[in-house]
Amino acid sequence: MKHKALIVGRIAALLGILQMLCGCWDRTEINDMALVTAAAIDKDERDGIELSLQVFMPRALGSNSGGSQGGGGQKLTLVRSSRGQNIADAVSKIQTKLPRKVFWGHCKVFVLGEEFARKGVREEMDFLARHPQPRERAYMFVSKGKAIETLNLLPPLERYSADMMRKLSELKIGLKVTMKDFIIMLGGDSKAAALPMLDILPPEEGEQPSQGVPYIAGTAVFKEDKLIGDITLQTTRGVLWLTKKMEKATITVRPKDAKSGFITINPNHHVIHQTPRIVNGKWQVLLSIQTSGDLVQNGTNWDPMNLDLLHAMEAAVQDSIKDKIELALDEVQKTMKADILGFAEDFHRSYPRQWGRVKNRWDEVYPTIQVKTDIHVNIRRPGLSTVPVAIPEDEVKKK
Amino acid sequence: MIEKGKISGMQMGFMMYPTVVSTAILMVPSVTEKYAHNDLWISTLLASLVGFISMYIAYQLHRLYPNQTVIQYSVHIIPRLAGKVLGLLFLFFYLHSTGAVVREYADFISDAFLPQTPMIFIASSLLLLSAFSVRYGVESVARSAFIFTIIFAFPVIFLLLLIPDLTPGNILPVMEHGILPSLRGAIVPQSWFSEFFMISFFLPFLSDIRKGRKWGLISVFAAMISLTTINLTILLLFGDRVSGMSYPVLNAFRYIRMGVFFENFEAIIMAIWILGNFVKVSVFYYSASLGLAQWLNLKDIKPVVLPLGILIIIFAYWSLPSFQDVTYYLTGTFAYYGPLMQTIIPACLLSIAFVRRKRPSSS
Structure with a gap:
């Protein structure tokens, strides 16, 4: 008898414990x-x-899944x-x-x-x-x-x-x-x-x-x-370079000495360093960009296999990046005076003591910060065509 | 002997790790950030010193009085009546702390996951489960801890998935205002580390005491590494905003995402986290029950377990009415109260015991 009561008691206890598993109040279907x-x-x-x-x-979603779906x-x-x-x-x-x-x-x-x-x-x-x-x-x-x-x-x-x-x-x-x-x-x-x-x-x-x-x-x-x-998307590109967030880019430029046409490269590998410095009391940011990518279109008559011409192309791309950065600085730093470039954090991290002194008048200091750029572009590969396509060979500028 | 079970040193180490880490990971990052700012990871390193000291004291006391817990040997070290009063203080301390732990746990669960469920159900279901474990003695507590701690430590690996989202620059400038902010930040986490004194309740049941010391050290070390890693991850993820968050660890786990589909899995992690809390509550609960049974010279732990459980629930409600009070208690009161009971008083006991050993009473 006692044995039976024990079993019943245990089953009841088990059922009681089960009640705790369901979390009834916060049930959400x-x-x-x-x-x-x-x-x-x-x-x-x-x-x-x-x-x-x-x-x-x-x-x-359910009613559509039977028939044609892909439409959107x-x-x-x-x-x-x-x-x-x-x-x-x-x-x-x-x-x-x-x-x-x-x-x-x-x-x-x-x-x-x-x-x-x-x-x-x-x-x-x-x-x-x-x-x-x-x-x-x-x-x-x-x-x-x-x-x-x-x-x-x-x-x-x-x-x-x-x-x-x-x-x-x-x-x-x-x-x-x-x-x-x-x-x-x-x-x-x-x-x-x-x-x-x-x-x-x-x-x-x-x-x-x-x-x-x-x-x-x-x-x-x-x-x-x-x-x-x-700011426009063009200026945003400059901001992306400045904040080290640039990932994919397509840069189209006309090399200075080319007669006509544009070249386009797809830089896809960047090493960007942004170093805050205080030199002789002047606040500077040194931005060094090393980027490399492939040539995707060449509308000029230049032969990209020639190293001199290749370097000229690279220089043109460098100038283009520099222009974008300056555009961004001009609008964001000089005109809007909004520090979306995160210079304040950078200086705080590298120069905590000096930062502490200008913290309260950062609005005045920020527009005066000089940004020095050091850009290196490498065009690594010419794509599947070495020479400019669809122009007679004697018109290709080889050097 | 009330307790007939035996545990291994490794089991003890596995018990102590979640006892310190499970609640510390919730509160420590935001509290330390408040004082130490971006040096919060130094704070946990400094705080772990108290863990090593507390553990050393417990171990030395054990060497002088083997097979006894703090409740028992305090009667031998200082006069009997004073020892009993001290024992009562310890019991009150552990009862009260268990109440606070249950409260922290219940607050967190109802804040983040079950806002509608009455808190008493959250608190009492955990406590009831712990009560079953505690009733069956140290072996059941230790074995469940062994299994659960392995699972509990697992989510730390998930933090690695956050690496792409971290900003290493957040760590700079290191020690902008010297070491003082880090020291102030260490005041709160060191109270968690002082809980390592609780090995005093488990050392008498070790099958091999030397392994106990080894695993005790490993446990403090693991807790130090885990808390520092978590503090650092959260700092690199959220920067200065950490101190404004109630539970930064929850936010960090919510931020995890792999690919475009593997996300929102903080619920699983928190379910795992409950296991750690279960270990913590059973360790505290067991210490309080064993202490009371020894204090009353009972032959068995069982009669005191359930009554203590009810008291713990009451303590959880009495002592800390709101989240703000929990935070205030942990940063203001417990930061001194915990080390006082678990480091300073034991240190006094140890020095008295040493002096008495050196000069055997002339009678």
């Missing part, structure tokens, strides 16, 4: 969640903000927006329009509207850093015009516009900035930040207005937490 794929923050006409969420529709352009997402005092407030209002619980864990893209960014982003970044769901690895953008428009697009090649924007960022044509990077930049020594700037390529004639595609048009420059302006 996947079909109770509204997966946010992208969020856009715009300025409201009144005081607050307008938040728009692009929400993934799993049902749309079918709507896989829906966009809901609401006004509020801040993001948290606006989310609670969007929630009233969604039958499922908003879930940020898959949100890979945050787009800040231009107007909103000019007003200052700090307050809303706090939500993104504090809430446990948004990911630090999400990509941040600023959009020309209203940010919600980028969410409404149906880019033909990708499943939804958030996916497209994420891939654009990962291609690293412009800057690639994650939420973590942005927050660090805003709180860093330089008190400036940069985000890639999105614009919308208008649709072709006869297409739906939603068939435009977002593309990276340049870089948005923040000082403190406010947008103060933007």
